[in-house]
Amino acid sequence: MTMYDVVGLGNAIVDVISAADDSFLLEHHISKGVMTLIDGSRAEQLCRAVADPQEIAGGSAANTMSGLASFGAKAVFVGKVKADRLGESFQRSLRALGVEYSVEPASGGPPTACCLIVVTPDGHRSMNTFLGASREIGPEDIDAKMIAAAQILYVEGYLWDTPDAKSAIANAIAVAKRAKRRVAFTLSDPFCVARWRDEFRALMADLDILFANEEEAKALFESDDLDRVVQALRLWTGIAVVTRSEKGCVIVRGDDTHVLDAVPVADVLDTTGAGDQFAAGFLYGLTHGKDLAQSGRLGALAAAEVISHYGARPETSLRASALKQGLL
């Protein structure tokens, strides 16, 4: 008997969102519309500068767990915060989103990770990410009982960064394998794939489900030809989900190939988190008796919801939308 549908392992980041105009970006040397990694002192400085910020639990895998909760799934997140104000904010926010969380906050070391998001009046989001305590995760943070109690272990590639984080992932995968659970991994971004290509390729032997967008999948197989990627995935034993933005997605499990349309969206406002939410819908389907195509349709529905507004988490009940569309 499992207690959880999915346990997600990733960077625990608080999104700190505030509105400001372009002069604020200029004054604080923030690159407009992109994501920049920043250090602790700059994070502190920017945190002091922004007015009236909204705080919400973020990070790729945590967003996916939020999406799963919105579908009504039992999702739990594993990631590291510090015992500081933002760390408490992360835990409170994640629980409010319906996701369980019980990792012991670090008492020392760098402060809780945050992503300072400045939204300008033209709707652009300029992101400044300080990874802080999220990089301090280690094998000691892996609760074997919890991993064994979830149908699927889901790991974000962004986490593949420090030796301790890799040990934590290896540890979690070993536990999941012993408990005969499935292991899912998302490639996170093409640069991440470029940095860790050989290690990710080796890791695939242990995976049951791989999420990648088209660019990440092409980077993994070092090909700019989509069909070569699809044919390579066909020889793999797991389920591969390749998302293609408005082109839909391709799902491959051996000879079982599915080609799905994207769900049309009248006004695409902010594509942040589309991949995270696709994964949420797909994993909800897989853990609730749906086949590959049905699960893919749930993924497409969740991705369409999140790109139709600002922000990386669903704003309406994905369960209600899926029921309305006859997908559940």
Added chain:
Amino acid sequence: MTMYDVVGLGNAIVDVISAADDSFLLEHHISKGVMTLIDGSRAEQLCRAVADPQEIAGGSAANTMSGLASFGAKAVFVGKVKADRLGESFQRSLRALGVEYSVEPASGGPPTACCLIVVTPDGHRSMNTFLGASREIGPEDIDAKMIAAAQILYVEGYLWDTPDAKSAIANAIAVAKRAKRRVAFTLSDPFCVARWRDEFRALMADLDILFANEEEAKALFESDDLDRVVQALRLWTGIAVVTRSEKGCVIVRGDDTHVLDAVPVADVLDTTGAGDQFAAGFLYGLTHGKDLAQSGRLGALAAAEVISHYGARPETSLRASALKQGLL
């Protein structure tokens, strides 16, 4: 021993192209940017009105045969013209494009089919098609020796219109089957599929290769869900090629599914004939020892060439382009 790579069966139409401004469209009640079917007297009237027209052999299957010739294939076209000035123009033009043609022109009946294309300064193409003699094709026009001498018989769905044309198609397919040749069919357009859905579905039992764009394929299976179409095609015995414009294409032969990117085009000027040229590239590949993915890449190359300029036939050597891209 075959003498031809592909024999194409379709409407024999002369494209009559001329430049004019919007006031010409208004004066002659021509709907801008769309294709309208017209009758003989209106065709005659418009032919007299246009200034300095350029004439070139057109029609869907004939365009595909032109594309095959541009790849260096031996292609022959079967379609009906009348023994009139435009009929001679059609034959001369088609031969100049490198395609064989030897159907006996009709001595009576309606004049040769033409498509009056008015190109306005903004680049829009307004098309007025008079089907005339092209609809007069019948079983007596099918040269059994020629059909048997081609590796592939290719038929356009647009032709599926009169009882005589259907008899001609049935006759040609029977000859091809007896000679152990492959039969390819293109669905031509979604309205065509809506009109003849049941007959097309029944016809599939005799086909080896089916070309359709996404809308046509969805119309054939009465589904707005691409993956349901893909899964239905997977149960079919032939090769199905579903083209998706800038989304690329999906090729299905049982469990062997290929998902190909479109070839990027900087400036899409005129999408007329993209499907016809995709078919040309794909059929060139199949008749020259290429596998499904390689053939699909040749199709994508040919489609990209034709949408990068005005007009439905290639303007550069597709063979040279394919060699340059390492596809041959």
